Amino acid sequence: PPPAPLPPLGVDHIARFNYPYGDGGAAYAKAHAAYKAKPRDWGAVRAGCEAAIAKDPNHLDAQYLLGVALAQGGDPAGAADHLALALAGDYFAYAAGLGSDEDLAGFRATQKGTETAQLATRIAAAYAQLAETGLWVVGRRSPFKWPSNDGVRYDAPRGELYAYDRARKRFVRLTHTEHEVAGFVRAPGSGEVAILGFDK
DSSP states (O other): OOOOOOOOOSBSSGGGGGGGGSTTHHHHHHHHHHHHSSSOOHHHHHHHHHHHHHHOTTOHHHHHHHHHHHHHTTOHHHHHHHHHHHHHHOHHHHHHHHHHOGGGHHHHTSHHHHHHHHHHHHHHHHHHHHHHHSEEEEEESSOOOOOSSSSSOOOOOOEEEEEEETTTTEEEEOOOSSSOEEEEEEOTTTOOEEEEEOOO
């Protein structure tokens, strides 16, 4: 069969990455607690992730973890759908887990697992192309706030580096620095980039 079309890459607004603190945050916290429990309660993980996604379909952590829960429940087709959404939304956050997560070992051995690995390769290539052709911007998922008092303390610019797809008007995330990017410098002709940031 022909390869499945790529899901939409990235997000339409950088504020979508504020999902840990959005409408689905509380439900996902319950799902994550069930995931960390010993033994894991996969039914509660699934229910919590589904509740989080119902409130915020852009909650990518919930999409990924729901994919894992469905894989554990013997639903590789459902798992593939949600894993694909997570990978397309933030490839660099979830690609490593797709290949190494022990909870996905059984899924990787299925036909859907093979198809998802192939899709991940295509998503990686699309991200690489957008990194070359897109407009690079430092964007914040939430507004910057000045420190409330003087002295040395933790603070961050709350930014990450994104490539903006002008044609589709979407942002793909290129860095994962705990939102500490303040700027960047590209070295002409070398392909190297300096990421500038701070956490104090």
